[in-house]
Amino acid sequence: MIDGKYAIALQTPIGSMRGSITLVTSEEELSGTLEVNGNHYPFSGGSLHGERCSFSSDFKTAFGRIRVDINGTVHDDLFKASGNTPMGMITAVGHRNSKP
Numbered sequence: 001m002i003d004g005k006y007a008i009a010l011q012t013p014i015g016s017m018r019g020s021i022t023l024v025t026s027e028e029e030l031s032g033t034l035e036v037n038g039n040h041y042p043f044s045g046g047s048l049h050g051e052r053c054s055f056s057s058d059f060k061t062a063f064g065r066i067r068v069d070i071n072g073t074v075h076d077d078l079f080k081a082s083g084n085t086p087m088g089m090i091t092a093v094g095h096r097n098s099k100p
Helices: none
Strands: 004-012 015-026 029-036 039-049 052-061 064-075 078-085 088-098
Touching (some): 015 088, 064 088
Antiparallel strands (some): 004 015, 015 029, 029 039, 039 052, 052 064, 064 078
């Protein structure tokens, strides 16, 4: 089970950021919310296959809204993910700090 809230560190084309991601599963479907810089980015329609997860979301940036496709893994309480954007690669690493 990967459900819970994770504190994450992001590396983006515009610098390092801290935030959190909440993951919620229903069978092999994934939804949740990414929180960065006081902004909340909900997502749904993601997928879960074992420890691997993927989802897409639109993110508000200084350059406007961009769509990001994220692929990651959750092993025990460790979340790792990456995604390509029109501006470059984003990576995220974090640890679960609460379970449902």
